[in-house]
Amino acid sequence: MSILDGLLQGFAVALTVHNVAWCFVGVFLGTIIGILPGLGPAATIALLLPLTYDMEPTGGIIMLAGIYYGAKYGGSTTSILLNMPGEASSVATCIDGYQMAKAGRAGPALGIAAIASFIAGTIGVLALTLIAPPIAAFALSFSSPEYFALMCLGLSLVVLLGGDSMVKGLLSLFVGLWLAGIGTDIFTAQSRFTFGTPALLDGLDFMVIAIGVFAISEVLATAEERGQARAIPVPRGIRNLLPSLAELKACRFAFLNGSVVGFIVGVLPGAGSSIASFIAYGIEKAVSRHPERFGNGAPEGVAAPEGANNADSGGALVPLLTLGIPGGGTTAILLSALIVWGIRPGPLMITESPDVFWGLVASMYIGNVILLILNLPLVPLFAQLLRVPVWLLLPIVLGISLVGAYAVSGSLLDVWLLAGFGLLGYLMNRLGFPAAPLILGFVLGDGMERAIRQSLMMSQGDLSILVSRPISATMLGLSLLILALPLLRWRRTRQATALGE
């Protein structure tokens, strides 16, 4: 099936009444949680996932993906009006967006953010449409050693880019691998790390960990902050939200810059949209004829990061859908959702589940149009959400978390585990241990163990199988290089210090 045929089939699936409705629900919820500080897309998708188990897979993934990319549209509203990012990906938007709002240009700043998000989001989906099928076709030749090497490469990138300390990132990853190992061994039925508790023989449920580490820890982090910031009012009427022609002209390179940078960074596991938005902002400032305007309300300073964090969504779905490797916490939850529905993301997904793959891709084009419509005329309405008091929001999130954890198996043990993982996530955040490697370690742990054990069965215990095959050798070499980078950097710094002295 050609790309065009696939896309047409996808639109036939995505344009059914049900799927358009799920797409709308997803992007609408995404916009809301993007605007609300203290509740991110990972937490929301984790909270809603237990409620979607009975849904039809195409509609379910269309809705959850809508929350994922919709939140990035909403995040800019809080950045511009409050100088407080609704999402991590919108941090860079605060710099110039809030300055524009303070100067009485809140409407055009929101308009530029929406237009940049739409253009870059659509370019990101177009790139996903064109790049995913050839990557999936290439990955069809992969066997267990290549999969093991690929997971090592993905996880090492997540560890490198996921936080300030690589040691802490690796430790977080190993805790995730250990949590994945709790339960019954897939090959020998040996019970592992169950502490004699029969309820643990089936292993820990991903949803309990995800809701705890993302939702409960976000509630606890939000509870630390006192009071509630006051938002700059949004002018009513679409005309007051549209940027001037001069502003749009100034942003034309920023739209393209954000799209390209966002997509490329999105493909890399672990990089995430906040890195993409800062790189796009940096490039925009570096090539600008008037870099002094940045930080003082330059429209390009809003367009570039907003474009990048939206194009990132399309990029992040490339490794998830074609290789089955999620690059971050939110895509890890999307992976587990697909597995729950009986769909295995990877090279065979396009041929085995074309309706789900192409339906999702096509729905993202539709979702971007819905988001543009929602975020231009309706943004004053959404901005009212910033008035919801935190003391009311927190018990609601706690309540949804309890319902979500209990819905997994109807057991109070899961609810206790939820509280434990919530505290763990909060402490990790406080002590600088990134949560994404833990989540990815948990999601990929089973697959990684299966791949290494199958590889060694193929080679009768000979580890050289991992380096005697060119693709796995290259990927393992790259992983080692990535893990050695901080050591090389440390050595260079020491040499520079010694020379200086």
Added chain:
Amino acid sequence: MTVTRTDADRIAGLLLAGLGAFITATALEWDLMTDAGPGPGFFPLFYGIAMTVLSLGLVLQRFAGPSEGGDAPVAPEARRALAVWSILVGGILLLPVLGFPVVLGLLTLGVGFGVYRRPFGAVALAAVLVPAGFVVIFSLALGVDLPTGWLGF
């Protein structure tokens, strides 16, 4: 006593080293290699050893020099977060007795009145309306099972 960021790193490193040693010791009790291939202890042994080594490395690093946060105390504002977490744990303890709607009402009261010191009237109203909304949306509309208490709801 104030716990600094460096202290916290040392404590976390020691705890993780203990976990790594436990994983390694447990994995050694299982088969590492069998005739059919690697056994159940094979994979945990690798990450158990790696976890122990890296955690001890982190501890030694923090004894050799301060962490990035240095001697800054670890989150004096964490008290409010831990208060909210304690309220959650208290609520879970009461779940099998009082059931979900009552516990959610108490959680709302605890967070709104206990932690945020909002006017009691407004918080009490929310403590009635929020659980009612949950029952309508989750239990009645979506058919989701909510934890029930001794009183049957």
